[in-house]
Amino acid sequence: MPAMSKTSAHPLAEALRARLGAADVLTEPARIAPYMTEQRGQFPGQGRLVARPADTDEVAATVTLCRQHGATVVAQSGNTGTVGGGSPRHGDEVVLSLERMQRIRSLDADDGLLIAEAGCTLADLQEAAAAAQRFFPLSLASEAQCRIGGNLATNAGGLNVLRYGNARNLTLGLEVVLADGRVWSDLRGLRKDNSGYDLRDLFIGSEGTLGIITAAALRLLPPPRSRRVALLALPRLEPALALVRTAQAESGDAVVGAELMSAEALGMGQRLDDTPENPLPGSPWYLLLELATADPRADLDEALAAALEPAEAAGDLADALLAPTEAAAERLWRLRTAIPDGQKRAGASIKHDISVRPGYIAAFVPEALAAVTELDPAVRPCIFGHVGDGNLHFNLSQPEHAPPEAFQARAGTFHRAVHDVVRRFGGSVAAEHGVGQLKRDEVARCADPVGLELMHRIKHALDPENLLNPGKGAAAAHAASAAPPGSGAPS
Ligand SMILES: Cc1cc2nc3c(=O)[nH]c(=O)nc-3n(C[C@H](O)[C@H](O)[C@H](O)COP(=O)(O)OP(=O)(O)OC[C@H]3O[C@@H](n4cnc5c(N)ncnc54)[C@H](O)[C@@H]3O)c2cc1C
Structure with missing residues (x-):
């Protein structure tokens, strides 16, 4: 295969230009730069060519031309x-950027189908x-920037998985360009179909390795009519899950979000100028609950009171604040959403996106904390996440006044320590954001080898x-x- 030239004279660039038009085949460094940037700055893109097809046929043509020219x-x-x-x-x-494919092909409110x-x-x-x-x-x-193709390719989660599920649960069908350039399409919007293997679920979460998703049939639901947001201060971690489960039961399954935050994590969020003060200071753990319902007769205040009463009586609830207005609800949410950016202000960080059975969270956290403090007693844990789903961002910030590079250099050691605890609890080391390049080696170390081998065979079948x-x-x-060890990354 000829190396891709930096000039526009490369045969693949020329062939793509002839098919897609010159304006949507980019090779100039300044124009391709945004496609080469990467959120964490750890994996800057090394590519020299960006193709921006306008429709499914152009995606198929792009894939075919790349194959013919030996490009991946x-x-x-x-x-x-x-x-x-x-x-x-x-x-x-x-x-291959999908950004020009922005058409809503149809929306049927009665069918709940987009x-x-x-x-x-x-x-x-x-x-x-x-x-x-x-x-x-x-x-x-990230909803203003992320696009549904990427959401499905990563099986995105987010803030209300507890009630509505991941992207997978909201998808009825897909249209996908395969590695051989053919199109597999099932946009019929069927709710029931047991006529074979579920190909849709194969592509969802496949991170662009099995096919290019070009369109999706999505489920729409009745809109919520009311919502309540409450911040709970907890004296201990253990009662958090029981509180969520009681709130689910008392509200007719109206809990859409249940975000656990350690006091340290909440404190990291306070480093930003626009974060409100913690209205319930002094507790080691906090739970942010959001309830929402489409039921016009539901009384969410009553449901919340019924859920909190037994916890208070048992000494499992130090304090609670129910947001009286929408603006107050947004302020409570800001305490949670400020944490990732707040953590950036605290210097270098090492992140773990893990899951265990929700019922194991209370036992997992102290064991994982012991493992990291044994490595470095000055490390600053920043723990938050979706407690009802058993998914925690078990993040670590560098010790105060220590050189960031020295902390970052120890990332592999901290990853292994935390993930070994995850393994003991039968959990996942890539719970929400996928594997990509970042988690590949730790997934190789921690995931079930039989499962990985099956995935490898599926990959080979669809993309030989x-x-x-x-x-x-x-x-x-x-x-x-x-x-074999030391043989380098797979190609
Ligand atoms: C501030 C912030 C908050 C975030 N919060 C969350 C969160 O709460 N939950 C969560 O799950 N993620 C979260 N993310 C991560 C990210 O937004 C999600 O993974 C999102 O689903 C990615 O969508 P995208 O369109 O940006 O995909 P991209 O970044 O473009 O691609 C992601 C992966 O999917 C593949 N891909 C992209 N498009 C296609 C396609 N059409 N067909 C096949 N493969 C494709 C790519 O090759 C890549 O492997 C967050 C990110 C940021 C920056």
């Missing part, structure tokens, strides 16, 4: 992924649903030439786990 393909939608999944690993890898192209931003889809008096519940802090996003995700983790 990495799909990009909003480029907000945090595990290096959308970054091209070398100069002969073409970025068919949208992969490049629609999540926020645009939420707005389209609301305009039709329907609700698309997927919600992430390893054309789509090679070296990323779980199938590449299999290759990494099978490779």
Whole structure:
């Protein structure tokens, strides 16, 4: 294969220009730069060519031309992924951006069905649903930038998975361009179909390694009519899950969000200028609950009071604050959403996106804390996350006044220590954001080898030439786990 030239005279660039038009095949360094940036700055893209097809036929043509010219393909939608999944690993890898595919093909409010192209931003889809008096519940802090193709390729989670599930649970069908350039399409919007393997679920969460998602059939729900947000101060971690479960039971399953925050994590958020003060200081743990319902007869205040009463009587609730207005509710949410940026202000960080059975969280946290403080007693844990789903961001900030580089250099040691505890609890080391490049080696070390081998076989069946996003995700983790030590990353 000829190396991709920096000039526009490269035969693949020329062929793509002839098919897509010159304006949407980019090679100039300044124009491709945004596609080469990566959220964490750890995996800057090495590509030299970005193709921006306008429709499914053009996506198929792009994949076919890349295959014919010996180039590999990495799909990009909003480029907000945090595990290096959308970054091209070398100069002969073409970025296929879905950003021009922004059509809503149809919306049927009675069917609760929205068919949208992969490049629609999540926020645009939420707005389209609301305009039709329907609700698309997927919600992430990145929703103005991330696009539904990327949300599905990563099986995105977010703030209300507890009630509505991951992106997978909101998807009825997909349209996908395969590695051989054919299109598999099932946008029929069927709620029931047992006529074979579930191909849709194979592509959801496959991180661009099995096919390029070009459109999706999505489920719409009735919009919530009322919501309540409360901050609870807890004297201990142990009662947190029981509180969530009681609130679910008392409210008719209306708990849409249950965010656990350690006092240290909440304190990190306070480093930002626009974060309100913690209204209930002095507790080691906090739980932010959001209840919302489409039921016009539901009384969420009553449900919350019924849920909190037994906890208070048992001494499991130090204090509680129910937001009296929408603005107050937003202020309480800000305490949680400020944490990631607040943590950045605290210097270098080492992050773990883990899950265990929700019932194991209270036992997992002290064991994982013991493991990291044994490595460095001055490390500053910043623990928060979706307690009802058993998904925690078990993050660590560098010791105060220590050199950031020295802390960062120990990332592998901290990862292994935390993930060994995750393994003991039968959990996952890549719970929400996927595998990409960042988690590949730890997934190779920690995941079930039989499962990884099956994934490798699926990858080989659908993409025998390893054309789509090679070296990323779980199938590449299999290759990494099978490779002899020191043999380097899989291609
Ligand atoms: C501030 C912030 C908050 C976030 N919060 C959350 C959160 O709460 N929950 C969560 O799950 N994630 C979160 N994320 C991570 C990220 O937003 C999600 O992973 C999102 O789903 C990625 O969508 P994207 O369009 O940006 O995908 P990209 O970053 O473009 O791509 C992500 C992966 O999907 C592949 N891909 C992209 N498009 C396609 C396609 N059309 N077909 C096939 N493969 C494709 C890429 O190759 C890559 O491997 C957050 C990120 C930020 C910056």
